[in-house]
Amino acid sequence: MTHHRKSILAAVLAGLLVAAAAQAQGDAAAWRNTVVLYGMGAAIEGTAGMEDFEVPIDISISDLFDSLEMGAMGAYRGENDTWAVMVDATFMGLGATQRSQGGRLKGDIELDQTTVMGTVGRKLSDHVEALVGLAWFDLSTELVLDGPLATRAGEEGASWIDPTFGLAWHRPIGERWQADLRADIGGFGIGSNLLVHMLADFRWRASERVGVAFGYRLIQFNYEEGRGASYESYDLTEQGPLVGVTFSF
Secondary structure (H helix, E strand, O other): OOOHHHHHHHHHHHHHHHHHHHHHHHHHHHOOOEEEEEEEOOOEEEEEOOOOOOEEEEEEEEHHHHHEEEEEEEEEEEEEEEEEEEEEEEEEEEEEEOOOOOOOOOEEEEEEEEEEEEEEEEEEEEEEEEEEEEEEEEEEEEEEEEEEOOOEEEEEEEEEEEEEEEEEEEEEOOOEEEEEEEEEEEOOOOOEEEEEEEEEEEEEEEOOOOOHHHHHEEEEEOOOOOHHHHHHEEEEEEEEEEEEEHHHH
8 A cells, every 4th residue: 555545544534533523522521432452362264365376274263372473452432422433453463384285285374464443333223323434454465385396485465445334233231231233344346345344242341440341253355456476365254252351431
């Protein structure tokens, strides 16, 4: 992604935040904020390719902890009685070896992935929100395919922005629990061919300020770009349980 496109992304995400915050200026006391620091044990399945070869990826949750070189995940939500604004950011650095065709083909992959999702929600009822946003993906990949006849290697990076549309459902359960469901779809050939994002979690409030969140998340995307020597593609599904700590203010 060029510096110009990154600047556009930053400006649009900032615009989403400002637009939602502006709706709350008349009732600042009702503006509620939550920060979540969490970890996700994601199984990753699919393919990553460049030029004229691709490497299958099948990393289980247990494999992930062996493959994970670095990771950081956090989310923010601010809301009043009508509007909500959300930002979710994740980074994963992975290194793994995959084998196929009876072990005769070995694929080594180094994958650094950063994902930032910025979303504005408009409350349709006490429990349902309509969502619109942007998702930014930045991937840096090194692939090595080692076979009986030859070894192929390549290194590429890809960045893209997907528009997203979705729905969210929130439901208090008693005084301390809350259930949340969210589903988004995006891409439409603007960035990726297709993006699917789903999240389900439960939150327990230990006090007015601190709580615990745990749930399950799925991110699926299909992206391809270029031709010939510049061709690269990612068809990946990342899913697994998550657990985190919430801070409200």
